[in-house]
Amino acid sequence: MSDFAGMEDLLQDFLVEAGDLLSGVDNKLVDLERTPHDRPLLNEIFRGFHTIKGGAGFLNASEMVTLCHLTENLFDLLRNGQQVVTPEVLDTILSATATVRSMFSDMERGGQPAAADASLIEALQLAIAGELKTGLKLHLKENIASAPVAAAPAVAVVKNNITHLSDDGIDWHALYAAVTGESPPEVMDAQHVNVLLESGAIPTLADVPVESIVKAAVGRRTTDKPGYQGPAGGRRDSERVRDNSIRVDTARLDQVLNLSGEIGLTKNRLNALRSDILNGKNDTDTLHALDLAVSQLDLLVSDLQNAVMKTRMQPIGRLFQKYPRIARDLARSLGKDVEMQLDGEETEIDKTMIEDLSDPIIHLIRNAVDHGVEAMKDRAAAGKPEKSIVRLEARQEGDHILIIVADDGRGMNPEKLRAKALEKGLISDEEANTMDERQSYNLVFLPGFSTAAEVSDVSGRGVGMDVVRTNILKLNGTIDIRSEQGKGTTFVISLPLTLAILPVLLVCLNEQPFAVPLSMVREILPIAAKEVQELGGRATMVVRGEVLPIVTLAALLGWPQERVPDYGVLMQTAEQSFILAIDTFAGREDAVIKSLDDFRPKGVAGVSTLSNGQIVLILDMKELLASMGEQRTVTRAQLLLEDSPLRIAA
Numbered sequence: 001m002s003d004f005a006g007m008e009d010l011l012q013d014f015l016v017e018a019g020d021l022l023s024g025v026d027n028k029l030v031d032l033e034r035t036p037h038d039r040p041l042l043n044e045i046f047r048g049f050h051t052i053k054g055g056a057g058f059l060n061a062s063e064m065v066t067l068c069h070l071t072e073n074l075f076d077l078l079r080n081g082q083q084v085v086t087p088e089v090l091d092t093i094l095s096a097t098a099t100v101r102s103m104f105s106d107m108e109r110g111g112q113p114a115a116a117d118a119s120l121i122e123a124l125q126l127a128i129a130g131e132l133k134t135g136l137k138l139h140l141k142e143n144i145a146s147a148p149v150a151a152a153p154a155v156a157v158v159k160n161n162i163t164h165l166s167d168d169g170i171d172w173h174a175l176y177a178a179v180t181g182e183s184p185p186e187v188m189d190a191q192h193v194n195v196l197l198e199s200g201a202i203p204t205l206a207d208v209p210v211e212s213i214v215k216a217a218v219g220r221r222t223t224d225k226p227g228y229q230g231p232a233g234g235r236r237d238s239e240r241v242r243d244n245s246i247r248v249d250t251a252r253l254d255q256v257l258n259l260s261g262e263i264g265l266t267k268n269r270l271n272a273l274r275s276d277i278l279n280g281k282n283d284t285d286t287l288h289a290l291d292l293a294v295s296q297l298d299l300l301v302s303d304l305q306n307a308v309m310k311t312r313m314q315p316i317g318r319l320f321q322k323y324p325r326i327a328r329d330l331a332r333s334l335g336k337d338v339e340m341q342l343d344g345e346e347t348e349i350d351k352t353m354i355e356d357l358s359d360p361i362i363h364l365i366r367n368a369v370d371h372g373v374e375a376m377k378d379r380a381a382a383g384k385p386e387k388s389i390v391r392l393e394a395r396q397e398g399d400h401i402l403i404i405v406a407d408d409g410r411g412m413n414p415e416k417l418r419a420k421a422l423e424k425g426l427i428s429d430e431e432a433n434t435m436d437e438r439q440s441y442n443l444v445f446l447p448g449f450s451t452a453a454e455v456s457d458v459s460g461r462g463v464g465m466d467v468v469r470t471n472i473l474k475l476n477g478t479i480d481i482r483s484e485q486g487k488g489t490t491f492v493i494s495l496p497l498t499l500a501i502l503p504v505l506l507v508c509l510n511e512q513p514f515a516v517p518l519s520m521v522r523e524i525l526p527i528a529a530k531e532v533q534e535l536g537g538r539a540t541m542v543v544r545g546e547v548l549p550i551v552t553l554a555a556l557l558g559w560p561q562e563r564v565p566d567y568g569v570l571m572q573t574a575e576q577s578f579i580l581a582i583d584t585f586a587g588r589e590d591a592v593i594k595s596l597d598d599f600r601p602k603g604v605a606g607v608s609t610l611s612n613g614q615i616v617l618i619l620d621m622k623e624l625l626a627s628m629g630e631q632r633t634v635t636r637a638q639l640l641l642e643d644s645p646l647r648i649a650a
Contacts, residue, residue, distance in 0.1 A: 033085075043079055067103075070121065074127050094325070309497075312351050316403075327390055334370065336376060338369055340365075347395055349497070353475055367465070368406075388407065391404065392404070411489055426449055442481065476517060507582040517621070526567060527579075543579075550634065553581060555634055557624075566582075569585070593607075593608060604619065
């Protein structure tokens, strides 16, 4: 049973409001590190903790109240000038905000939050007394590492019995006591344990019952609840239920309501005209009135559609606000001085895309701080300021949103990228020799590719960038890399304004229309037999000096080719450019996508209904190309049906 029975709505409101408030506090703390004497900023952070404490108190979350009250007391001293902001104090405060966020997770699962770590409470008390010498970084790994590497257990014992838990969650003091039957020494590290083992002071594990060791090392805590199996019934954080709620400005809802009323009036007018026409009144004035009413309805429906789409749009600043904290923690752990600049936070983007963008942007920021930005001594040697800048920007260009992640670091070396890919066997010598600069940069998106010499908590596994591109492609977007050695690297993500409406080009095969995403289309070309050449057993065409392979739509769909294609659509994906051979095309449409949840054939992204009522399949070109492999290629003879009795003269 939930600890908040009868207060579920209040709890949900608190979690939403307090979560946004805490994200704002995190950002202000990063700003505070640059301007530690900014009294208005200190007051704002103080008020943030005070507001969260008040809401937690109303919900009887006493442990959160205790933690927020201590942090609030510390900020009261800081803003009054009785204490000063030091890196150690700031590390401890950031650990407090991470703990509060963890408490939010406990409350989301319906339970009162567990008590904060005793070491954090003591560190806050020491900071209030002005005696803090070492800051805490209890939650740093959560922000900088997506997949921790296996490592030898680190034995950690803190004085005064504050905590005995190591990074892997084992209580080594309790384990020592269970094995030896004695109290552990005051200070103990891995080397100390090895000496005791070799001297025989510690008995072997065979002499001690396994049950007592396990119980001592990972025994039940006083805060554990019966039957508890981890977050959300054992789900990992990555499997957490998506937030389907949305905040909408009441002005936008008023606009939808007004348009709905106007459409209702127009509908009544059309019904009256319909009755007149059915009764034989079809004079010029009646037909003119009907034409005006239909035109007005068309305009109102278009306005309503745009207004409803705007209710799905959210400021991207809500996504951006968590990244300065992540960049700050990672840079501090790497011994770098990085300032993150945000721009275009007011730019609006479809709500359904915001959550899917979170992980890709985190990967790009982590790579910028870890790989892109040089160490401070290297920047000084290159004549650069020690403080490096990582810029995160969003802006709207036409019907697309651009998200830019840029750094002023070392940049990329295309030759080194090709050499590393060759070394790992990801490309062949022939491919390496024919790659231009842009293709070389795109090697970083290959699974398994990494330029890191050693695997760390942050990088080196060759995963991450391929996931970034995959997630961007799922959103019908593209990602491009621009880099200049010694000056930095820029990643440019281009996304459609909304996923609900997709601009498509209607192409036809045997008079059957199909829709392909217009974002992939560059131009439409006529296919002339004299311009088709064969290269390496594949039909190709030369377009402005570039040799492009020809892929027939019939081959992609597995249909028989019954005529020579008249047109080719020059299409471009992140990996390649090619010409899609089709019979003809039927123009451009803005397709309202209907997903196929129960049954989705391979290579079909969804369906849409055309203006004439015909149902058309929206093709997933990336999936079709991947599933067909080399079978999608055709020879010149197959394309032109030179060996077929069905051949049509070109």
